[in-house]
Amino acid sequence: EQQAKLLASLKKQWDEAIKKDPDILFDCPELHALQTYKAGDYVADLALIDKLSKLAPATVERLDKMGLKWNDFSSQYVGAIWPRCHDAANYTSGQGYIDTFRHTIEKEKLPVTILLQTKADELIKKDGRVVGVKATGPNGEKVTLNAKKGVIMTSGGFGANVEMRQKFDKLWGGKLGKNIGTTNSRAITGEGILMAEKAGAGLVDMGYIQLLPVTDPENGTVSGICQGTAIYVNTEGKRFVNEMGRRDELSKAALAQPGGVFYRMCTVKNARINKDGLTTLGIPVETFLKSGKVIRGENVEDLASKIKVDPKVLKATFDKFNDFCRSQGEDKEFGRPSCAPNIPMYEGPYYAELRTPSVHHTMGGVRINTNAQVLDTAGKPIPGLFAAGEVTGGIHGTNRVGGNAIADALTYGNVAGESAVK
Ligand SMILES: Cc1cc2nc3c(=O)[nH]c(=O)nc-3n(C[C@H](O)[C@H](O)[C@H](O)COP(=O)(O)OP(=O)(O)OC[C@H]3O[C@@H](n4cnc5c(N)ncnc54)[C@H](O)[C@@H]3O)c2cc1C
Missing domain, CATH: 3.90.700.10 (Succinate dehydrogenase/fumarate reductase flavoprotein, catalytic domain)
Structure with missing residues (x-):
């Protein structure tokens, strides 16, 4: 039903757009959603995709307001299917996003504390609610973080974890062992996914790994x-x-x-x-x-x-x-x-x-709803636990569209933040 609605809305916009300008390079959130759904072989949760494609333009604007300068043209990365990728004009890598957030925190004197070289070990659960994180600091010291409103997991996928790749892979016939490289940093080992699972989270689409x-x-x-x-x-x-x-x-x-x-x-x-x-x-x-x-x-x-x-x-x-x-x-x-x-x-x-x-991207991860609440194995939200980005599953299906990962992480990151403070 949702697919039919998206198609009808796409058709209406397309008809109007080409009537005005037959040479237009057309795009709209509905086309983005439908292409993402199709490219992932229709196994993803279309409600999650729909929200992503509707909010992604606002993500671009939000970063723009924070000082990230976008190129005034879009590009088409490998596997992007459509020229819809936005690149920073003032940065050559993902560092641009981190710097933009960091500068905003500094400029607006936001009450944010960043703990570097600190490894999250375990989620703390009390009476069914996630209320904090146990972690280890740079010198091996134990750190406990108590969360009043919630914990948002953004710990990425498991592209660099050979064991997990081999355990879950459903697409590459057991060929994702040590002999195949990864584009990911060595830190991308799926620890967050396992931590969430231990706290009761349901996992979804874990077998879909992208090369x-x-x-x-x-x-x-x-x-x-x-x-x-x-x-x-x-x-x-x-x-x-x-x-x-x-x-x-x-x-x-x-x-x-x-x-x-x-x-x-x-x-x-x-x-x-x-x-x-x-x-x-x-x-x-x-x-x-x-x-x-x-x-x-x-x-x-x-x-x-x-x-x-x-x-x-x-x-x-x-x-x-x-x-x-x-x-x-x-x-x-x-x-x-x-x-x-x-x-x-x-x-x-x-x-x-x-x-x-x-190995580049792991499409599977913890199951979330459109509010970025982590769902348990029965599909019910786990109070106090939110997740966004590659740690989650259900958005990209069997095959992620090029350029959609950053859009996903930044958009659902924002959704998770908004949900947590509600
Ligand atoms: C080389 C490369 C190029 C890419 N280019 C593009 C692109 O152009 N466009 C696009 O859309 N996508 C691209 N992607 C994919 C995209 O970058 C990722 O999907 C995206 O960065 C995921 O964001 P994230 O915030 O969910 O996780 P990540 O960016 O992976 O960040 C997760 C962080 O969590 C940390 N972490 C993990 N476990 C723990 C723990 N236990 N305790 C504390 N911290 C932990 C990790 O160290 C890491 O810093 C690219 C990926 C790679 C590897």
Whole structure:
């Protein structure tokens, strides 16, 4: 019923929008919700998604008011499906969000105490209500935090916990052991999920673990120089997938290539390099070239010989892709919907970087309702316990849409805060 309502509202807005401007780059919260639901194979809780997509624009505005400067264009990350991602103009990483909150706390002299290097060990429960947290400080000292209004868990997923990955995985056939890397920090071990479970929380969608297809085979990091949805070419010099597709589809296709690896390729025009020769993470391109992580060729044939691919095959791959871009036609082989955001790759220098999928996001976690209250195994709210972000499950289904995680964490973080003070 909720899906039908969203569809009807989407149709109405779409009809009105294209009547006014047939070339409009259309978007609305309903489209965001329906795409998120579909991309997660309809297993997520649509009420949670609906709330996320309705409130996400307000999240962007709230951060803007706090001083985060957004780019005045949207982008489309790997697996984002639609150009809906917002990037900070004044930051190159997630540090921007933390700084923005920190500066707001300082500027407005908000009564917030931040305890760094302090590890939460256990939730304190009294008469069925969560009333605090037991923790360990930087020098091993025991810390007890008493919560009058509630505890909000935001401890992330379990992408770096090999044991949990192997225990819960339902998508990757037991292949998420030590041999596969992760983009996550080592701290992302799912402790919060287990702590909440111990306090009675129900868990949901724990088997759905996302691989990011475009990571460094040596260490699982996302650093590199080509745009996420640049052309992907296997070690035989051939494209093999619609680069703008879902992350699970991209990862499956990548793992099926020889050696489970592929090259992401781009030219200087569609690399993410600024005028100072730095990548979006502020790393000089030279660093990548020197380490051999990025290989540069003056033209396609030069690049092909450096990566030991038949130059004729690679040239044919580029020619075909460029024809598709030039004609704005159809990608008959793989169904890529458009050439954008790339520009055709006619001129060198060309770059290639070796990529493979690594564990990136865990879609499962503690079950919450639309007020970000943690639910017990019977679906009832646990008094005093709230959660937001990757520690929760139920929003992204089997496959998270690129760009939706930060939106989820920031939006439901706010919902949780509001619920806790009510
Ligand atoms: C490299 C990378 C790039 C990404 N890029 C994007 C992107 O561009 N867009 C997007 O939408 N998403 C992106 N994601 C996903 C997104 O960053 C995460 O899903 C999101 O940060 C989750 O936010 P969170 O606040 O729920 O948890 P986290 O950001 O993971 O934070 C959890 C925190 O809890 C701490 N913690 C864990 N256990 C304990 C404990 N017991 N005691 C105390 N502290 C604890 C951890 O140390 C960590 O600091 C990216 C992820 C990675 C790894």
